[in-house]
Amino acid sequence: MSTNFDGPIAGVLGGMGPLAGAAFATRLTMLTDAAVDQEHIPAVLWNDPRVPDRTQARLHGGADPLPWMQNGIARLEQAGAKIIAIPCNTAHLWYDELVASAHVPVLHIIESVADDLDRRGLAPGPIGLMGTPATLKLGLYQKHLEARGYQTLVPTEQEIADFCVPAIELVKANRVAEAFEPAAACIARLQARGARAVALGCTELPLAVPHDRRAALGIPLTDSIDALALAVIDWFRAQSASGKAAA
Amino acid sequence: MSTNFDGPIAGVLGGMGPLAGAAFATRLTMLTDAAVDQEHIPAVLWNDPRVPDRTQARLHGGADPLPWMQNGIARLEQAGAKIIAIPCNTAHLWYDELVASAHVPVLHIIESVADDLDRRGLAPGPIGLMGTPATLKLGLYQKHLEARGYQTLVPTEQEIADFCVPAIELVKANRVAEAFEPAAACIARLQARGARAVALGCTELPLAVPHDRRAALGIPLTDSIDALALAVIDWFRAQSASGKAAA
Numbered sequence: 001m002s003t004n005f006d007g008p009i010a011g012v013l014g015g016m017g018p019l020a021g022a023a024f025a026t027r028l029t030m031l032t033d034a035a036v037d038q039e040h041i042p043a044v045l046w047n048d049p050r051v052p053d054r055t056q057a058r059l060h061g062g063a064d065p066l067p068w069m070q071n072g073i074a075r076l077e078q079a080g081a082k083i084i085a086i087p088c089n090t091a092h093l094w095y096d097e098l099v100a101s102a103h104v105p106v107l108h109i110i111e112s113v114a115d116d117l118d119r120r121g122l123a124p125g126p127i128g129l130m131g132t133p134a135t136l137k138l139g140l141y142q143k144h145l146e147a148r149g150y151q152t153l154v155p156t157e158q159e160i161a162d163f164c165v166p167a168i169e170l171v172k173a174n175r176v177a178e179a180f181e182p183a184a185a186c187i188a189r190l191q192a193r194g195a196r197a198v199a200l201g202c203t204e205l206p207l208a209v210p211h212d213r214r215a216a217l218g219i220p221l222t223d224s225i226d227a228l229a230l231a232v233i234d235w236f237r238a239q240s241a242s243g244k245a246a247a
Numbered sequence: 248m249s250t251n252f253d254g255p256i257a258g259v260l261g262g263m264g265p266l267a268g269a270a271f272a273t274r275l276t277m278l279t280d281a282a283v284d285q286e287h288i289p290a291v292l293w294n295d296p297r298v299p300d301r302t303q304a305r306l307h308g309g310a311d312p313l314p315w316m317q318n319g320i321a322r323l324e325q326a327g328a329k330i331i332a333i334p335c336n337t338a339h340l341w342y343d344e345l346v347a348s349a350h351v352p353v354l355h356i357i358e359s360v361a362d363d364l365d366r367r368g369l370a371p372g373p374i375g376l377m378g379t380p381a382t383l384k385l386g387l388y389q390k391h392l393e394a395r396g397y398q399t400l401v402p403t404e405q406e407i408a409d410f411c412v413p414a415i416e417l418v419k420a421n422r423v424a425e426a427f428e429p430a431a432a433c434i435a436r437l438q439a440r441g442a443r444a445v446a447l448g449c450t451e452l453p454l455a456v457p458h459d460r461r462a463a464l465g466i467p468l469t470d471s472i473d474a475l476a477l478a479v480i481d482w483f484r485a486q487s488a489s490g491k492a493a494a
């Protein structure tokens with residue numbers, strides 16, 4: 001048995017929110033093809049929820065979350081992380097700054113969602129979008145999905161306030177079961193408007209709409225937690241393959 | 248808003264197995280009284296599943312997991328952890344060695360379970376025990392619970408092999424739903440033999456017996472993941488109170 005503590009370790013910048021960070025660690029494990037502990041992917045989760053609110057910072061002049069996110073990435077790198085995954089969509093409004101200060105590659109959650117849509121043959125959409133006010137109003141998903149050939153459908157300002165925000169805030173307050181109803185209402189509105197699939201584009205939303213209640217909604221959902229976890233699994237497989245090739 | 252990145256951060260030595268480590272992060276979040284992200288407890292989860300199997304090491308001369316566990320604790324300390332929680336019961340067979348090499352306090356999961364039993368008024372037992380072969384055969388729970396005044400009831404060698412081991416191994420292989428039946432069978436045997444409560448004394452077992460199926464079993468369960476998470480929450484509250492008193 002090797003006692004080489006290095007090797008491919010995935011770093012997860014969580015905490016935004018902490019339940020989403022923990023859920024990412026769970027889904028990374030559940031989506032990995034492994035029969036015993038030792039076949040799972042080594043990962044370290046920095047789950048610091050003190051990061052100032054991302055939407056407040058971007059839309060309302062709130063405190064800057066960037067130094068907190070940079071601190072988290074630095075801690076993950078010190079711990080041995082060879083790649084960074086950030087299970088928070090809104091945090092990707094600072095993606096360029098985070099990449100610039102990181103010393104290892106940083107996955108992009110929305111590119112992972114686009115990969116998931118591609119894999120499932122859902123082009124050219126339209127893809128209904130759900131997320132935080134900052135993610136939706138600043139066009140983060142629209143920019144990335146449209147560059148990949150997808151049309152997008154965005155909830156109205158009223159729908160964001162009535163459905164997306166409560167669903168997200170209820171999960172952050174541990175009131176997960178109550179978050180289903182507003183999330184499902186938004187999905188139904190987007191479907192009625194012609195969406196071919198809906199992106200759960202905030203990592204609280206996959207918790208609001210648990211896996212065992214999705215089939216009943218009658219429309220494909222792309223889950224930003226699962227999409228990012230699949231990207232980490234792909235990275236790990238490639239590392240392991242190249243490690244074996246080099247050995 | 249403070250940009251002091253230090254303060255009370257909980258370190259979690261997970262990976263044994265990784266689903267249990269992730270579940271611990273989830274339960275730590277869910278059991279915390281918090282309305283927004285920033286009220287949750289900062290935590291870092293070292294979820295390295297490469298640690299050699301603990302039961303193999305202790306009962307069958309397998310590779311030594313101690314250097315891997317010490318490495319994990321050192322990485323957590325470097326990342327800023329001010330306390331260590333280890334959501335793996337069997338790992339506590341190395342508790343004294345881990346405490347000796349750590350520079351911050353290390354919680355003891357079985358003391359946390361005893362605290363949970365005390366809180367729920369379940370003394371003097373008898374408490375039915377479930378866990379890995381090493382945990383049960385080497386008397387880890389028996390020693391700690393009996394020192395706290397509890398009688399214990401241990402499954403037979405056959406019951407450990409037929410019920411505990413499959414339930415644990417199925418969770419580690421991501422076959423979580425299949426793990427319920429053997430776990431529930433063992434709980435029923437212990438109950439029939441006079442147990443007043445059953446300790447899910449391996450961190451895979453709370454996943455085998457999910458929260459929403461527990462009431463139907465008709466016997467109190469003490470969950471080593473939740474008990475340890477509650478100990479972290481108590482520690483965090485005490486830190487915050489003393490921090491405020493000092494400020």
